[in-house]
Amino acid sequence: MKWHVGAMALVALWSCGYSSSASAEDPAGLKDISGQWELSLVTFGEKTVRRLKIQTAGDRFSGQSGAMKVNGRIDGHEINFELLSPDGRVFGSFAGTLKEDGWGGDGKIAGGPASWTARRPTIRPPEARHQHDFQPQEYPRAFSYALPPVLRIFPGDTVRTKTIDALGLDEKLVRRGNEGNPLTGPFYVEGALAGDTLVVHFNRIRLNRGSAISGHKIYPVVVTSDYAARIKPIDSFDSRWVLDREHNTARLLNPTAALKDFVVPIHPTLGCVGVAPRDQQSWSSHQLGEFGGNLDYNQIREGTTLYLPVFHPGALLFFGDGHAVQGDGELAALETSLDIEFTVDLIADDPIESPRAENDEFLMTMGIAGSLTAAIQQATTELMKWLESDYHLNDAELAIVLGTGMRYDVAEIVDPQLHVVAKVRKSVLSQLHEGKH
Amino acid sequence: MKWHVGAMALVALWSCGYSSSASAEDPAGLKDISGQWELSLVTFGEKTVRRLKIQTAGDRFSGQSGAMKVNGRIDGHEINFELLSPDGRVFGSFAGTLKEDGWGGDGKIAGGPASWTARRPTIRPPEARHQHDFQPQEYPRAFSYALPPVLRIFPGDTVRTKTIDALGLDEKLVRRGNEGNPLTGPFYVEGALAGDTLVVHFNRIRLNRGSAISGHKIYPVVVTSDYAARIKPIDSFDSRWVLDREHNTARLLNPTAALKDFVVPIHPTLGCVGVAPRDQQSWSSHQLGEFGGNLDYNQIREGTTLYLPVFHPGALLFFGDGHAVQGDGELAALETSLDIEFTVDLIADDPIESPRAENDEFLMTMGIAGSLTAAIQQATTELMKWLESDYHLNDAELAIVLGTGMRYDVAEIVDPQLHVVAKVRKSVLSQLHEGKH
């Protein structure tokens, strides 16, 4: 995915791919089945949707859906086909008929019953807006496929919206949601399917109020257990902050004598950005993982582009947990509400295994795991894979380029999963020629 | 230890502390025992040396040695005393007589036999040089108390010397030592005793040749185990580098097509800096720990001041493993020989638990442990302790200052122990007032 040069110029061509088969007597392109489809399979109550591309040859047709091959026969309003694994084994067999808005029927997958439907991908209507102003009404506290979309947008669209703070307060300090990372969303991105990569570019991430609050306790897990036993929390400490949007600095509202001149530069970041997690799962907005989530990485700022894997139709994108300032490891964060503006795009059928990001300076890959070791291993691996696929470097070249040029950021070490980022400067990569391997 | 402001201006006054008791008839200050001593205790063949400060009152005397108290009686050439633990328990009792260069005798410690001697601290002779040029003859591959010192220096002294590369080659590519981090040293710092902190300031760390060599393999431990199973080493890869000392860049001698324009900026660093480890131990120059050692941190550069705990008389300081370039985690390093110049100093009786460093920008504490989690916990803890002792911040203030201002560097993840650095900008600290707790 050599996405990082002019990412936003990408035109999501694939979503128009089936137009060739539309005609006067088949305006929706249903009877001539060649071209692109979205195939839904339901087995034992669970639905899977995959992109499918068909070529017809007489009454026979063949196709591809991810790694699966399709072979079938169409006879007017009746259809039969098989899904074959890459090694030619029959994975499922299906029969069906033409319906009002597509095809559908029954079949068998892995010895069990299945039902199926196939529809043409949704096309952006000519009158659809590309810019959206969205005022959230509710703020769920889970990343979940089960939540109804709050707005449906197309690749290329831009949304202006806002997030309330991690405690549930909005820009006027009015409670709008429960404490614990209430989220704005989910946004449904038309055309996004499992196996795609969702691109989220942050055009603006800005403060919309003059106050924040932080913790003021040492997390026992970030110090040695001997030191943890010595921690003396100061319950009376006032950790409310004044945000000076003119000078872009923060200071404590009621500082102690030691901190009366303590001033911190502001860098607004979003702690939570994620999509609906894999399978029939809902994860709390405290969680993070391959779907993004409570990433708490202080480089998710205005100007950053984030890449997220897609697991469900529409991807279902969420935002929240704004920070005016966040240190490494998220040992402290200044919680506040934010105004944000983002543009989405889609890379079809090119999945990633964990979130990635880029800004003007760096490519970044995120390792999110239950231990720091696993997190750093995953981050390193994903950066190697990114360079491998974009520059075709061999293992020695990768070892040289990343061994001399990679840097690690410890994003956070206090959430349920730990998060380490591996990054490499784009100026290093601009020296590379594509390997030939 | 608020050492980081004008560290090098410190005058090691303590080493002259006993001069008051010297007199015409007792020129070496042996008979009037008031003042400073170095007390050596031998139990079951193991020697411990501690600083001891005596006040006399008639034939009685009392004193302090670290946390221990001393009570005794002197009668001409005969002496008796006890060492008492802080809670008043008798730790040892001793008898002895005046010898030619001090006192000595026998005693009992913890129920076992002991022998002891006490000598006045070594004073810098008036004619002693403050600047030393040292040409190493041998390059041991261990940090060890058992190696004979190559040069004895005093606090405040400056030494110009050189290190050969990790493979044993010098600036002319002549083999001078065995492969595997051969070391320059040990340097014996007069007056240094266990419980002190040794200060090493690097005035110069410079390349002295035009070539380096690096690894070109992906370390399996830095990637996921699934990815490790896919690694395909390129045995034929030529990872020799040309060092351009004029432009301060490195490039491969025989680059592949993909890397023909690949140029890396040079930052000479010392991979190995350490003292003799605790107790009767010798550790390989591949190892690292509380004694420093194979730290492999790419910020140990010209201009950096390093603080190391002292475990043996003279501290016994070693250097080696020069790198022209080293990435985060030490996934690759460009091994080369170096010219170095350093100045040592001493902070008496103020021990640290793991190495610390500072440069113009940052205070840095090093967490060195068997897991990344333990390393990051130790680094964070040591930085908290540093600020706690220098600024008297309470736990809430520490949480605020480090939570917003601390950064982590992943120094290396490929050696026998892992190494993470916690650091905070001096500009942040300059805003602090001393807490009152």
Added chain:
Amino acid sequence: MKWHVGAMALVALWSCGYSSSASAEDPAGLKDISGQWELSLVTFGEKTVRRLKIQTAGDRFSGQSGAMKVNGRIDGHEINFELLSPDGRVFGSFAGTLKEDGWGGDGKIAGGPASWTARRPTIRPPEARHQHDFQPQEYPRAFSYALPPVLRIFPGDTVRTKTIDALGLDEKLVRRGNEGNPLTGPFYVEGALAGDTLVVHFNRIRLNRGSAISGHKIYPVVVTSDYAARIKPIDSFDSRWVLDREHNTARLLNPTAALKDFVVPIHPTLGCVGVAPRDQQSWSSHQLGEFGGNLDYNQIREGTTLYLPVFHPGALLFFGDGHAVQGDGELAALETSLDIEFTVDLIADDPIESPRAENDEFLMTMGIAGSLTAAIQQATTELMKWLESDYHLNDAELAIVLGTGMRYDVAEIVDPQLHVVAKVRKSVLSQLHEGKH
């Protein structure tokens, strides 16, 4: 929770606690509000249900709900009350009226709007059966509060049911669910509320077919990364097993020459036992955590009693992933379907932080975390807490008893979270007298 002596003898008395306030003109006990209630609070679309106990004094009443205190006033069909935190701060204030089956109204919590209802706990109807035979129809693959209960049972009830294997096949090898730990349940336990502990005693866990299948690959994560790079999977290996229920042994259906006499003793265990996780979360049946889940511990056998924390009304209990044999760490398991019989009970208002278990020999606590270190720390801590609360031992006594008597089991190291069990023999505990601290 000194539960482990005669656990099943417990009578769930609390569920009848409100009967005293029922009378002829108030048969449901709604008007005289003294006694027990279930209080539901809804804030921003999220519902929380807690047990509440009320004492009336004229038109005033007070009460307790977990750590919260209640103060209020009742005036015929109108009611007003406040919830107070333990330190006396007002957490919420509420008004309402008498409804058909309880009380309800609106209020404010933490500055945000809330609605509330209060109902009397459900009582077991006299005609309700204590024994249930349940034939599952569907097998979900998530532990989730959002799934409709398949059966409602009362504390003390016994259920006979079955689980299909991890691949979705039943006792006749018919596919009944999707591959990937399809589950039987959820069972709704009447009266269970967040903060309770659910007790599940396994009366029977038995094979119901003569075949199983296992993996035959070395997991890269259980070996060193160097060894992982050498793994050569044998794709053609046939890892189907024959289960001999007469001799209670398993052997490969088509063994290689090396394994032709390889026979393994059978110990049927349930890999998955869990309740609906905390908050609005659904977790895949591959996951494990404080809610139980895919525990994969080979001591969850017939005769074992499992304790699980409750997070939602009814607890919502699930089972699945039967193993005929499972080694330590779950490096391999013989997947099969099972007949099971279990009895549930409830310990009200006595929460635990992770699953616990006991059998005739041992008390066991489960540490489930993202790293082995965190897992072993949690398991040790929970066992200390168990003994602390049951025997009132001080820290030195705990150190002595567990230091000499604790054992660790490495339950599994291949799932998304790692699982270590700490256990201590009941014979050790039978020597203890209660401490007085």
Added chain:
Amino acid sequence: MKWHVGAMALVALWSCGYSSSASAEDPAGLKDISGQWELSLVTFGEKTVRRLKIQTAGDRFSGQSGAMKVNGRIDGHEINFELLSPDGRVFGSFAGTLKEDGWGGDGKIAGGPASWTARRPTIRPPEARHQHDFQPQEYPRAFSYALPPVLRIFPGDTVRTKTIDALGLDEKLVRRGNEGNPLTGPFYVEGALAGDTLVVHFNRIRLNRGSAISGHKIYPVVVTSDYAARIKPIDSFDSRWVLDREHNTARLLNPTAALKDFVVPIHPTLGCVGVAPRDQQSWSSHQLGEFGGNLDYNQIREGTTLYLPVFHPGALLFFGDGHAVQGDGELAALETSLDIEFTVDLIADDPIESPRAENDEFLMTMGIAGSLTAAIQQATTELMKWLESDYHLNDAELAIVLGTGMRYDVAEIVDPQLHVVAKVRKSVLSQLHEGKH
């Protein structure tokens, strides 16, 4: 290494291997150089000794030393030869002459100067005793090549000796060494060279006094950091134990009320067994690693056979740190002095990467590392390698056998390195036939 069947029956034949070349006029077998030698190489002050086997053909000879090949020419009292790496590259070239007790001279290795000597292996003199009673005089606290041997023994020899306790007290509670695991040894095993495996069979490990002492504090590292912050040490607790050698039980000398009936069964184990570590290293007797050391595994008991890698001539074997009782993880141990009797043997040129053990029931491999994850990975890997080399199982067979039959013991989690043991029953292995791969 299929050593575990009748290990002690092995006859160390190799040590007599050169006798064929001895003759009347060359009684020491020096002139006819065919047969076995011990080759010492010294480079830059470091000595390496390797076994070397020579075949002569006229004035030419060839040989093998580990993986290295030897080619040379002998001309009366003059000799020249080269060492070649397996791929035929010249690693070193040497010249020399016949000396009184062997050959010797100079050469070059890797471009640097080297000196060399070659001697015939030491043969057991006919009069040498096979049984030794050894009364230690000193108790060092390091595993070190630099310590002088206390006794020289041959493979097959048996030694009866004793160890003092971890605090330095002997069987009469007399202080004989410093606190902190004072050791008995080192024993020099004639013929042992780097690359060999040393076999130590414990014939007897018995109590020799009626008292022990244990810790009574909870180690913060074995509990969660939240719990660590709550630990309240009981400084006044008396943790002295009475050892009842008749009933083989231990009880506290002055138990608290809660523990007045607390009795623990005794299983005497050796906490420390190790050889001199690799290279010019001395490691404290608190340390453990590939060389063994402070293993603290409660299965190192009478009847156990331990396998240790050899890094220095003579192996240099140490013992100490006896425990009357030790729980899993070494959260507590009852420290005491012991009488021990052991028999050594040698497996030439068959190195292992970490300690192994066996008893009547189990084969055991020890994973010793800085994190639990790395320890468990190493233990698993070593057990796989053991079965791979002894039974020639393929990866699927290994996955089946160990996946169903392996168990883990958490040996200790409180020392500088963590220690996990993987083990498999010999009854499982007795079912295996050798694979054909």
